[in-house]
Amino acid sequence: MLLLQFSTSHYCRKARLALGYKGISYQIENLTPGLHTLRVKPLTGLSTLPVLLPQIAGQPQAIGDSSQIFHFLESYQPEPALFLPNPEQQNQAMMLEDWLDESIGTATRFVYYQFRAGEGKAIDPSPFSQMVIQVVRKQYGINDTTVKLAQTRLGNALLVLSTYWQKRDYLVGDRLSIADIAAAALLSPLALIPEYLQEYPQIFERIINIHQLCAEPLPPGL
Numbered sequence: 001m002l003l004l005q006f007s008t009s010h011y012c013r014k015a016r017l018a019l020g021y022k023g024i025s026y027q028i029e030n031l032t033p034g035l036h037t038l039r040v041k042p043l044t045g046l047s048t049l050p051v052l053l054p055q056i057a058g059q060p061q062a063i064g065d066s067s068q069i070f071h072f073l074e075s076y077q078p079e080p081a082l083f084l085p086n087p088e089q090q091n092q093a094m095m096l097e098d099w100l101d102e103s104i105g106t107a108t109r110f111v112y113y114q115f116r117a118g119e120g121k122a123i124d125p126s127p128f129s130q131m132v133i134q135v136v137r138k139q140y141g142i143n144d145t146t147v148k149l150a151q152t153r154l155g156n157a158l159l160v161l162s163t164y165w166q167k168r169d170y171l172v173g174d175r176l177s178i179a180d181i182a183a184a185a186l187l188s189p190l191a192l193i194p195e196y197l198q199e200y201p202q203i204f205e206r207i208i209n210i211h212q213l214c215a216e217p218l219p220p221g222l
């Protein structure tokens with residue numbers, strides 16, 4: 001299998017965690033932001049990464065969107081399972097995954113790129129990196145006002161998730177699910193921001209633990 005990705009994307013990390021959890025071997029092709037659409041749009045009709053190319057006879061040519069990649073992987077190789085056997089719990093895990101994808105992953109992006117353009121500029125002050133950051137900020141409408149809203153949304157989410165993860169090891173049910181993997185991936189960029197690292201140590205402990213369960217190298221900052 002081949003995973004088309006941006007090396008730093010938290011949604012691509014989400015796909016890698018699932019592949020790693022299932023122990024599926026795969027290769028990676030890192031694409032250049034902007035130019036990536038030329039490669040990706042004809043394959044999926046989308047402009048986003050990750051995209052998985054199974055490269056297996058009888059399987060789809062390309063799967064776009066990390067949630068669809070989860071579904072494909074689960075049907076392609078059911079064990080170890082990403083989906084929970086109890087239908088009610090699986091619905092809950094799917095709802096959490098969707099909330100993490102559509103709301104929290106976006107909020108993380110806003111807060112992260114604000115940090116990288118300001119206090120965290122020293123992480124990579126090169127003109128190329130700063131140009132990419134400015135392009136991303138423009139593309140997604142990242143500014144002081146939208147960042148403030150994202151910070152509030154993220155603060156609420158981190159409180160809820162740390163309460164869940166403090167009560168038990170997994171967000172839903174008694175084993176790892178798509179909800180845990182989505183949370184571990186989509187919150188991971190916050191590990192570079194000292195305030196989040198200090199305020200929510202238990203969140204980052206779980207992120208580390210889930211990366212270990214999925215045999216995925218830890219995100220920068222951890």
Ligand SMILES: N[C@@H](CCC(=O)N[C@@H](CS)C(=O)NCC(=O)O)C(=O)O
Nearest residue numbers: 009010011047048049050065066067
């Ligand atoms: N819902 C999508 C979101 C993926 C996403 O937002 N990917 C970003 C990178 S983090 C992307 O490809 N952005 C480039 C673009 O939109 O052109 C998923 O889960 O795969």
